[in-house]
Amino acid sequence: MTTTHAPKILFVDDIPALCEEMVTTLRGEQLDADSNLSPLAAIPEIVQGKYDLVITGLVIAELGGFEIIRRIRGAGCRTPIIMITGFGTEQSAIEAARLGVADYLTKPIERKELIARVKRVLKQYATPQTEQPGSLVRMISGDPKMNEIFEKVKTIAPTDSRVLILGETGCGKQLLAHAIHQQSQRKQEPYVEVNCAAIPANLLESELFGHEEGSFTGATKRRVGRFETAGQGTIFLDEIGELGFDLQSKLLHVLDNGKFTRVGGNKELRSSARLVSATNRDLMKEVELGRFRADLYYRLNVISIELPPLRRRPGDIGLLAQHFINQFVPKGSQPPTFTPSTVEVLRRYPWPGNVRELQNVAEQLAVLNRGPRIEATDLPSRILQARPVETISPTAQRQVQLGFRKAKDQFEKEYLLTIIQQANGNLAEAARLAEMDRGQFYRLAKRHGLTTNTDS
Numbered sequence: 001m002t003t004t005h006a007p008k009i010l011f012v013d014d015i016p017a018l019c020e021e022m023v024t025t026l027r028g029e030q031l032d033a034d035s036n037l038s039p040l041a042a043i044p045e046i047v048q049g050k051y052d053l054v055i056t057g058l059v060i061a062e063l064g065g066f067e068i069i070r071r072i073r074g075a076g077c078r079t080p081i082i083m084i085t086g087f088g089t090e091q092s093a094i095e096a097a098r099l100g101v102a103d104y105l106t107k108p109i110e111r112k113e114l115i116a117r118v119k120r121v122l123k124q125y126a127t128p129q130t131e132q133p134g135s136l137v138r139m140i141s142g143d144p145k146m147n148e149i150f151e152k153v154k155t156i157a158p159t160d161s162r163v164l165i166l167g168e169t170g171c172g173k174q175l176l177a178h179a180i181h182q183q184s185q186r187k188q189e190p191y192v193e194v195n196c197a198a199i200p201a202n203l204l205e206s207e208l209f210g211h212e213e214g215s216f217t218g219a220t221k222r223r224v225g226r227f228e229t230a231g232q233g234t235i236f237l238d239e240i241g242e243l244g245f246d247l248q249s250k251l252l253h254v255l256d257n258g259k260f261t262r263v264g265g266n267k268e269l270r271s272s273a274r275l276v277s278a279t280n281r282d283l284m285k286e287v288e289l290g291r292f293r294a295d296l297y298y299r300l301n302v303i304s305i306e307l308p309p310l311r312r313r314p315g316d317i318g319l320l321a322q323h324f325i326n327q328f329v330p331k332g333s334q335p336p337t338f339t340p341s342t343v344e345v346l347r348r349y350p351w352p353g354n355v356r357e358l359q360n361v362a363e364q365l366a367v368l369n370r371g372p373r374i375e376a377t378d379l380p381s382r383i384l385q386a387r388p389v390e391t392i393s394p395t396a397q398r399q400v401q402l403g404f405r406k407a408k409d410q411f412e413k414e415y416l417l418t419i420i421q422q423a424n425g426n427l428a429e430a431a432r433l434a435e436m437d438r439g440q441f442y443r444l445a446k447r448h449g450l451t452t453n454t455d456s
């Protein structure tokens with residue numbers, strides 16, 4: 001049996017008779033409605049995600065409807081809002097639209113019409129269109145970027161090309177590597193995983209290539225290495241960025257010739273395993289810093305797949321949270337569901353531990369939650385209190401991703417371009433506007449390719 005749970009609605013207005021009428025009307029439709037005469041008392045509750053829909057009046061002595069919406073949105077809360085007013089003007093309708101209200105009604109409103117509009121908004125916000133899950137072996141996603149990756153994997157998996165998977169910790173690299181094997185023609189062959197960070201450097205060579213008896217202290221028996229075990233299958237080298245220089249050269253040799261020898265041995269063995277590797281480091285940067293061999297990097301990186309962090313695929317957060325809850329509840333019991341407002345709160349949190357962190361939170365909730373719904377207030381406080389990502393401007397977000405040096409470069413160039421335009425191309429004038437020394441200005445403009453030789 002499935003139970004459905006009525007969405008929670010809050011009506012905010014300072015006229016008691018109106019509140020009573022609204023609550024009675026909505027409850028008559030089996031909707032879980034409440035009212036609050038004080039906007040200042042209601043806002044913190046709304047922001048905590050206690051409600052699935054807020055209906056507010058426009059003119060309220062304590063705090064007007066527009067200000068209520070600004071404060072709710074300013075706190076990063078995206079609960080849908082319907083505004084009702086007896087004083088509607090074209091201008092207030094425009095302002096309401098600008099603030100992103102879900103619907104705007106002017107009095108008098110027929111009861112039937114009100115119910116229809118409320119239900120329409122609830123339906124629209126309960127099923128965000130972005131969450132149409134795609135899947136790849138054990139991975140699921142509702143995010144368009146991830147679904148593109150799934151398609152790419154389905155295309156490249158059956159080939160023998162090497163794949164390098166990049167992405168922050170916990171975003172699914174290991175699961176993706178396994179999916180590549182599962183989708184390949186090697187799926188009946190062995191799948192071998194080696195975590196290069198988990199094995200001490202002095203043992204890693206023997207782990208990968210094996211050793212002969214007596215080749216070093218403690219090598220009492222011959223040992224078959226992971227490349228040999230992988231045979232015709234797939235070998236997944238996880239955390240490849242941690243590989244020391246010495247082993248990088250040895251791996252390069254295997255990739256170039258398909259040949260290797262066990263430690264302490266001289267018999268040449270052949271490897272025909274397909275190599276998939278992953279790292280959460282910026283491997284290109286490691287190359288630039290001289291810590292990773294460029295020739296090895298290019299051999300590993302035939303096909304590269306970059307998994308976006310969870311905070312950049314908001315469509316996945318609600319979907320994965322519910323997926324994990326369903327997995328964690330004991331067999332036979334009905335999994336609790338996340339209310340839309342809880343999902344909103346989850347989306348605000350930046351998820352530094354990515355999917356693994358979300359999985360852990362879901363497990364805690366599945367164990368601790370007794371009710372049929374998971375409310376925002378059930379979430380751990382670090383998530384409830386997270387600063388909304390949206391309050392950081394998109395430009396600033398992009399700049400942060402660029403790293404300081406590139407962001408500074410980009411800023412300089414844009415600044416110079418704007419100021420040169422303002423000065424109608426006159427560099428001396430532009431330097432004056434920028435309050436900079438002329439020579440210094442010319443040099444900077446030249447460095448950004450904004451001057452011709454005759455300018456300086």
Ligand SMILES: Nc1ncnc2c1ncn2[C@@H]1O[C@H](COP(=O)(O)OP(=O)(O)OP(=O)(O)O)[C@@H](O)[C@H]1O
Pocket residue numbers: 138139140141167168169170171172173174175176280320355356359
């Ligand atoms: N799209 C997904 N669908 C379902 N489960 C997922 C998905 N992505 C990740 N997971 C789960 O999240 C957890 C972390 O994923 P995984 O171990 O693959 O991440 P990772 O990128 O290898 O992390 P690390 O860099 O820390 O090793 C795993 O339990 C995995 O099963």
Ligand SMILES: [Mg+2]
Pocket residue numbers: 173174238
């Ligand atoms: Mg991993």
